[in-house]
Amino acid sequence: MISLTVNGQTRETVAEPRRLLCDVLREDFNLTGTHVGCEHGVCGACTVLIDDKPARACLTYAVQMEGHEITTIEAVGEAQLSPLQRALHEEHGLQCGFCTPGIVMTFEAFLRDVPDPTEEEVRDVLSGNLCRCTGYQNIVAAVLKAAATMREARL
Amino acid sequence: MKPASFNYHRPQTVEAAIGLLARYGASAKPIAGGQSLGPMLNMRLARPEHLVDLNDLVELDFLRASGEVLEIGAMTRHIRIATAPEVRRAHPLLAAAAATIGHYPIRQRGTIGGSLVHADPAAQIPLIATLCNAEIIVSGMAGTREVSASEFFQAVMTVDLRHGEMLTAVRFPVLAATTGWGFRLFSRRRGDFAIVAVATTLSLDGDGRFATVDIAVGGVDSVPLRIDLSGAAIKGEIPTESRVSDMAAFVADRINPDDGATIPAEYRRKLAAELARQALHEALERTRGVAS
Numbered sequence: 001m002i003s004l005t006v007n008g009q010t011r012e013t014v015a016e017p018r019r020l021l022c023d024v025l026r027e028d029f030n031l032t033g034t035h036v037g038c039e040h041g042v043c044g045a046c047t048v049l050i051d052d053k054p055a056r057a058c059l060t061y062a063v064q065m066e067g068h069e070i071t072t073i074e075a076v077g078e079a080q081l082s083p084l085q086r087a088l089h090e091e092h093g094l095q096c097g098f099c100t101p102g103i104v105m106t107f108e109a110f111l112r113d114v115p116d117p118t119e120e121e122v123r124d125v126l127s128g129n130l131c132r133c134t135g136y137q138n139i140v141a142a143v144l145k146a147a148a149t150m151r152e153a154r155l
Numbered sequence: 156m157k158p159a160s161f162n163y164h165r166p167q168t169v170e171a172a173i174g175l176l177a178r179y180g181a182s183a184k185p186i187a188g189g190q191s192l193g194p195m196l197n198m199r200l201a202r203p204e205h206l207v208d209l210n211d212l213v214e215l216d217f218l219r220a221s222g223e224v225l226e227i228g229a230m231t232r233h234i235r236i237a238t239a240p241e242v243r244r245a246h247p248l249l250a251a252a253a254a255t256i257g258h259y260p261i262r263q264r265g266t267i268g269g270s271l272v273h274a275d276p277a278a279q280i281p282l283i284a285t286l287c288n289a290e291i292i293v294s295g296m297a298g299t300r301e302v303s304a305s306e307f308f309q310a311v312m313t314v315d316l317r318h319g320e321m322l323t324a325v326r327f328p329v330l331a332a333t334t335g336w337g338f339r340l341f342s343r344r345r346g347d348f349a350i351v352a353v354a355t356t357l358s359l360d361g362d363g364r365f366a367t368v369d370i371a372v373g374g375v376d377s378v379p380l381r382i383d384l385s386g387a388a389i390k391g392e393i394p395t396e397s398r399v400s401d402m403a404a405f406v407a408d409r410i411n412p413d414d415g416a417t418i419p420a421e422y423r424r425k426l427a428a429e430l431a432r433q434a435l436h437e438a439l440e441r442t443r444g445v446a447s
Binding site: 016017018019020023039040041044047050053054055056058059060061063064106110124125127128129 | 157160162165189193194196198206234260264345
């Protein structure tokens with residue numbers, strides 16, 4: 001039996017050590033917003049937050065996460081879309097949506113770290129998330145727009 | 156792509172971790188950030204019976220810059236090395252190289268100790284450690300020993316760690332403020348391992364002539380290569396454009412990359428020459444206070 005803190009709630013499951021965090025989130029906790037693409041850290045679809053920092057849920061074993069806080073896409077924009085989600089919608093920053101949860105989790109964390117990023121910085125961070133639909137231009141535009149919106153909201 | 160079964164251990168002290176590694180020997184594998192070992196486990200390229208998780212060893216997450224030496228704990232994450240003011244001051248080359256490792260989420264988890272022990276021939280941290288003659292601190296049941304980077308890296312993903320030993324820290328000589336440094340890497344996609352990477356440090360004398368130059372190249376051999384420049388007769392020379400190009404060509408002549416199925420040796424050699432030229436330029440600009 002392992003006990004994990006996911007989106008502020010304590011959840012328990014029986015998982016042998018080799019089980020990936022992404023599989024436990026999806027299969028045991030029914031949190032299917034975390035998508036699983038490559039299963040070796042390249043595509044970024046499974047990105048979640050571990051203690052508020054973005055990380056690959058496919059390179060983490062669930063058993064390792066006892067004592068840590070996991071945040072998944074289900075915790076973002078619960079009542080209404082977050083500024084980043086809204087900007088992705090407005091700028092057409094997604095099509096099929098498979099990569100989107102990983103991108104949202106990555107940039108929710110990054111924009112807290114770097115509230116006023118350059119386009120180059122956004123592209124550097126976005127290099128960790130593969131998108132086969134958009135060609136990335138609209139995602140970059142959306143992240144820059146969300147950053148501006150969030151800075152204004154803080155003033 | 157799920158790992159084979161393993162027993163999981165989560166030691167709370169370095170001593171306990173060493174005890175587990177000593178007890179289980181070759182059937183145990185320590186895991187730090189897991190950003191290289193994780194894929195190997197998932198693809199079953201590694202199948203340890205025992206996984207020893209080092210993530211609770213917070214005493215190995217530290218930066219200590221004291222005068223001549225920057226000491227970094229094995230569990231210090233790349234993101235901290237890339238961004239911490241004390242690293243950017245004491246060793247801006249290391250900070251710049253760490254900022255290019257993998258991607259932003261990878262750098263949040265990956266550790267300097269993990270990168271050194273994994274010893275990918277194209278990886279950034281082993282390259283900078285080799286260039287700068289870093290000292291690697293290794294602890295085991297018999298105590299602690301120090302290994303120079305040039306002796307630590309033995310072959311592809313093979314390092315000087317004996318039964319029951321683990322890497323606990325690494326010491327870099329602090330870069331003098333007057334030292335110019337350059338770092339260049341080329342990969343087909345940002346965040347991938349370099350096809351070739353070049354790092355250099357240099358200093359000029361009072362007349363603006365070369366005093367010292369060191370260059371190391373990654374991705375062209377089984378370990379990062381520190382190039383012996385003594386045959387290039389650089390000391391006392393004026394750093395002109397043609398002199399820099401000659402040095403880059405000298406570096407490319409000293410490497411002997413594998414002729415791969417997808418990347419021919421000649422390609423790597425030409426790439427090494429061009430990256431060396433760019434890295435030397437970058438370093439020279441820094442000695443003149445042009446680059447930041």
